[in-house]
Structures are given as C-alpha cells and as structure tokens.
Amino acid sequence: xxxxxxxPLDLLxxxxxxxxxxxxxxxxxxxxxxxxxxxxxxxxxxxxASSKLIHGGLRYLEHFAFGLVRQSLIExxxxxxxxxxxxxxxxxVLPHDPGLRPRWLIRGGLFLYDRLGxxxxxxxAASLRLRGDxxxxxxxxxxxxxxxxxxxxxxxxxxxxxxxxxxxxxxAAIMPRTRVDRANRDNGLWRxxxxxxxxxxxxxxxxxxxxxxxxxxxxxSRLAGIRRRAAMRLVKGSHIVVPRLYVGEQAYLLxxxxxxxxxxxxxxxxxxxxxxxxxPYSGDAAEARISPPEIDYLCRAxxxxxxxxxxxxxxxxSYSGVRPLFDDGAASAAAVTRDHVLELDTSxxxxxxSVFGGKITTHRKLAEQALDRLAPHLPxxxxxxxxxxxxxxxxxxxxxxxxxxxxxxxxxxxxxxxxVALRYARAYxxxxxxxxxxxxxxxxxGRDFGxxxxxxxxxxxxxxxxxxxxxDILWRRSKLGLRLGPAAAQELASCLxxxxxxxxxxHAGEDRHT
Numbered sequence: 001x002x003x004x005x006x007x008p009l010d011l012l013x014x015x016x017x018x019x020x021x022x023x024x025x026x027x028x029x030x031x032x033x034x035x036x037x038x039x040x041x042x043x044x045x046x047x048x049a050s051s052k053l054i055h056g057g058l059r060y061l062e063h064f065a066f067g068l069v070r071q072s073l074i075e076x077x078x079x080x081x082x083x084x085x086x087x088x089x090x091x092x093v094l095p096h097d098p099g100l101r102p103r104w105l106i107r108g109g110l111f112l113y114d115r116l117g118x119x120x121x122x123x124x125a126a127s128l129r130l131r132g133d134x135x136x137x138x139x140x141x142x143x144x145x146x147x148x149x150x151x152x153x154x155x156x157x158x159x160x161x162x163x164x165x166x167x168x169x170x171x172a173a174i175m176p177r178t179r180v181d182r183a184n185r186d187n188g189l190w191r192x193x194x195x196x197x198x199x200x201x202x203x204x205x206x207x208x209x210x211x212x213x214x215x216x217x218x219x220x221s222r223l224a225g226i227r228r229r230a231a232m233r234l235v236k237g238s239h240i241v242v243p244r245l246y247v248g249e250q251a252y253l254l255x256x257x258x259x260x261x262x263x264x265x266x267x268x269x270x271x272x273x274x275x276x277x278x279x280p281y282s283g284d285a286a287e288a289r290i291s292p293p294e295i296d297y298l299c300r301a302x303x304x305x306x307x308x309x310x311x312x313x314x315x316x317x318s319y320s321g322v323r324p325l326f327d328d329g330a331a332s333a334a335a336v337t338r339d340h341v342l343e344l345d346t347s348x349x350x351x352x353x354s355v356f357g358g359k360i361t362t363h364r365k366l367a368e369q370a371l372d373r374l375a376p377h378l379p380x381x382x383x384x385x386x387x388x389x390x391x392x393x394x395x396x397x398x399x400x401x402x403x404x405x406x407x408x409x410x411x412x413x414x415x416x417x418x419x420v421a422l423r424y425a426r427a428y429x430x431x432x433x434x435x436x437x438x439x440x441x442x443x444x445x446g447r448d449f450g451x452x453x454x455x456x457x458x459x460x461x462x463x464x465x466x467x468x469x470x471x472d473i474l475w476r477r478s479k480l481g482l483r484l485g486p487a488a489a490q491e492l493a494s495c496l497x498x499x500x501x502x503x504x505x506x507h508a509g510e511d512r513h514t
Contacts, residue, residue, distance in 0.1 A: 004202040005173075008189055009033045010378055012206035014180055014220055016040075017047035018160050019340075019355050020212035022367035024174070025167035029389070030371060030382035034172040035204060036164070037194055039179035039216075041472050043160035045285055046214050047360065048476050049321020051239065051263055051275050054079050054087050054361045055151035056117060058253070059261050061109050066116065068339045072361045073117020076152055079364070080121065083159065083391045085402055085429030089122055090153045090265070093135050094253045095146040095305055101255060110149050122150035138246035138306050148250075153265065156360055157476040158427060161465050162391045163363070169392070176466050183209065183224035185348040190224075208377055210370065211354040215285035215322045226352045227345045233327035234282065238290040239275030240298050241267060241317040241482065245306065254305045262301040268479050269419075271316070274298050285322035294320075317482060326357040340366050342373055351377045393429025402426045409433070415442045420452030427478065428460075435460045449492055450484050458495055468496065 013024045016038025024036040056073040079087045110125035130136030131144045177197035190209045195201040213220045252264040267273035277294045302310040326341040340358035398404040402425040409421045424432040446455025461467035470489040474481035
C-alpha cells in the first residue's frame with residue numbers, strides 16, 4: 001500500500017500532460033491541497049507530440065476563430081516573459097504561390113495577426129523578395145516573393161515538466177506512473193484508488209476531481225461515472241525529423257493544395273522538424289504511429305516548395321500524437337476547433353471537471369479558467385496568480401537569453417563545451433547553476449554518456465524531474481536520442497538502476513503530500 005494522505009485533498013487532477021500540470025500548478029499556488037496522477041511519464045502522450053510552437057495559429061483566422069487567435073497571441077507574450085529559456089522567438093517565412101491563397105488575403109491575415117494580440121519584443125510581419133535573399137535560398141527558383149511573420153518555439157515536454165515542478169514546489173504531490181483503478185462519489189467526496197507501476201496501491205479522497213486525461217478523457221469518465229454532454233474527436237498528428245535542410249534560423253510555413261499548411265522548423269541545431277498531418281483516429285492513443293501515406297504527404301509538401309526533394313530515407317525520427325479535440329461538428333479534422341471546453345458535472349454531489357481540446361499555447365489560461373469555474377466548490381482558493389509568474393529556471397535570465405546565459409555558465413565552468421553549455425541554458429535556464437554547483441572540473445560531473453549528458457545531469461533529472469527510464473531522458477527531458485544510439489541507452493538504463501535508491505525518496509514534490 002502507498003502512504004497517501006488521510007485528509008481529503010481539495011483537488012485530484014488525473015492526467016500529466018500540459019493541461020493537467022497547469023491546473024495542478026494554478027491550484028497549488030492558490031493554497032489548495034492538490035495531487036496529480038499520470039498513468040505514464042509526464043508529457044508521455046499528446047503534450048510531447050506537438051509542433052513545438054507557441055503561436056497564435058495563423059491558419060485559424062480562415063475559420064474565423066478570432067477569439068482563440070487573440071487569446072493565443074496574448075498567451076504567447078505571457079509565456080515569453082515567464083519561460084524565456086525554453087520559449088524563444090522564431091521568424092517564419094511564408095512563400096507565396098498565386099495559385100493558392102491570393103496575396104491580399106495573406107497580407108490582410110498577417111495585418112490582423114499582428115494586431116489581435118499584444119506584441120512586445122517580436123517583430124511584425126513584412127513582405128519579402130525571396131529571389132536573391134538568403135531566406136529564399138532553400139526554395140525553388142520559381143518562388144519570387146513571400147512574407148515573414150513572428151511566433152515562438154518551445155520544448156513542449158520540458159514545458160510540462162517545468163510546470164509540474166512549479167506545482168510541486170508550491171505543495172502539489174506529482175505522481176507519474178500512477179493510474180486510476182477506481183473512482184466513485186461517496187458522501188460529497190471522491191474516493192479514488194490509485195495503483196503505481198511496480199506495485200503498490202492506495203486510496204485518496206478529494207473534494208473535486210479534474211479529468212484532464214487527454215485522449216483518455218472518455219475512459220476516465222466511464223470509470224468514474226462522470227456525466228458528459230460534450231463529444232470528443234480524436235485527431236492524429238504526425239511529424240518527421242530529418243538532417244538540417246538549410247542554413248539559417250528561420251522556419252517555413254508551406255501551403256498545400258488541400259488548404260492545409262506544413263511547418264518546417266529548425267530543430268535541435270542540426271535537424272529540421274516537419275509537420276503536421278491531421279487524420280481522424282480511433283484506437284489506443286498510446287499506440288499512435290506515423291503511416292506511409294503521412295510520410296509521403298509531408299515529403300511531397302516539402303518537395304513542392306524546396307529545391308531539394310525530400311526522400312523518406314532521410315527521416316531520422318518520427319512521432320505521432322492524438323489530439324483530444326472538442327467535436328464541434330466540423331466536416332474535416334483540420335477544421336475542428338482547437339479551443340478548449342470545460343464541462344462541470346455535479347450530478348452526483350462531488351464535482352468533476354472534464355477538459356476537452358486546448359493548445360499548448362493556452363494551457364495557462366485554460367488552467368486559470370478551470371479554477372475560476374471551480375471557485376464555488378473551492379471557497380478556500382486564493383486569487384489567480386500565474387499571469388505574472390516565472391517557471392523554474394526562468395528567473396534571472398540575462399537580457400541576451402540562453403546564448404548569454406551559456407556564456408556566463410562557461411565563465412564559471414570553463415571546462416564546459418560551448419554546445420553543452422547552450423543546451424543546459426536552453427533546458428534548465430538559471431537552474432543550470434544549481435545543477436552544476438560545486439563542479440570545478442568535467443570529472444566532478446561524473447561519467448559522460450555523450451553530448452554532455454553526465455551523471456550529475458542524470459541525478460538532477462531523476463531527483464528533480466521524475467525521470468525513470470532512458471526514454472524519459474533521451475526523448476522527453478532532452479532530445480539526445482537523436483544523437484545517442486542504443487548502446488548509450490543501455491548504459492543509461494544501468495546508471496538509472498544504480499541510482500534507484502536516490503529516486504525512492506521525496507523529490508520535486510512527487511512523494512510529498514499536502
């Protein structure tokens with residue numbers, strides 16, 4: 001049995017993706033007793049399978065989703081201030097083809113995009129003469145002009161972990177690899193039996209249950225007897241990663257004849273990320289994989305615009321995620337709203353709030369709205385607070401961002417390789433100082449598994465960020481799986497097993513119960 005708290009929680013959040021983590025964080029910061037449980041690792045599903053963007057959603061303007069775009073653009077600025085180490089500006093090039101959207105429509109859309117939400121440090125949209133310009137070099141000769149506009153990139157899985165860390169340091173209990181086995185209402189409370197991977201089970205009680213299980217929302221609703229009116233639509237999105245297609249830090253937004261768009265984004269310095277597809281999906285979301293037609297679709301999208309054709313053989317990694325969208329009755333998967341819907345069920349006494357849809361960009365606002373919706377049932381909750389908050393590692397960032405921080409890290413630890421220092425700055429922000437504290441040489445960091453992944457960093461990830469397996473570290477806490485092969489993964493597994501006793505204690509709030 002697991003030693004769970006005897007006193008009722010205010011909030012039990014089911015789901016360790018971005019929405020669940022954000023709700024737990026907001027609630028803990030309002031002084032509530034909170035626990036989050038997740039059946040897999042944090043961000044193991046949809047929240048680590050995005051296009052890695054913080055953006056307003058330029059294409060949503062065609063669906064007249066002005067409110068969603070405005071809210072997303074406002075949140076883009078909030079996240080730039082609150083997570084300057086992992087949310088970074090990105091300039092997009094939109095090449096023009098007169099046979100697709102007309103020039104006046106694109107120009108008008110970009111004009112609106114710049115003005116719907118607050119825009120601080122990001123430059124506005126502009127027209128481009130691509131022929132003869134460095135931004136046009138990767139493109140086919142026939143493409144003479146286009147447009148540029150601004151959005152941001154993000155490490156999506158790390159964003160989830162940082163949000164969860166902030167929830168934990170404010171008192172929330174974060175329980176990855178813990179599934180709901182049973183849930184029922186009893187005398188005004190939720191009674192929930194939780195089971196942990198590797199054995200152990202226990203029961204908690206909570207005043208409110210939040211169902212933020214993403215693609216598994218319907219499963220949790222059935223298990224817990226939560227009454228649902230909203231319908232959910234599962235949409236699979238797939239991405240591919242290939243060796244870098246061009247020089248430069250700009251991204252490309254490529255139009256397709258089906259009126260969808262495909263992003264080509266600089267990724268992990270030496271690669272290009274290409275996506276996404278949008279297909280109806282049924283089945284287990286954990287088993288979603290890219291299909292040959294999706295690979296062909298993405299390669300053809302690049303080949304339509306780029307000088308060099310893209311062959312499937314160039315793919316070094318692919319991933320797929322299932323988006324749990326609110327079903328608004330749209331005719332196609334691409335047209336389904338990306339806005340979120342919060343549904344409150346009080347039919348059985350103890351309230352349950354179910355979360356449908358949403359985007360990683362608007363996770364903070366979704367959480368704020370969820371807590372506001374639950375306010376009548378949680379009278380002890382404090383006021384909203386996250387709009388001006390900073391995520392772990394984002395405080396004290398120098399004006400020059402991660403690049404400037406990397407230089408400072410090397411100044412204090414001259415044995416650090418420049419590329420490694422930059423990776424630390426982008427991943428951990430100013431927390432890198434704590435991770436490196438006391439290290440006067442590379443040897444002090446312990447064994448190096450490659451690309452600066454050493455025993456000191458592994459201990460940090462295990463003790464502070466709930467990492468348990470090589471996959472957690474190589475594909476979610478970092479993307480070093482692109483560089484380190486199976487042999488390194490096996491060695492890393494042995495290292496994690498040796499360090500297992502460290503991980504059994506309380507860390508990052510995982511086993512602390514409020």
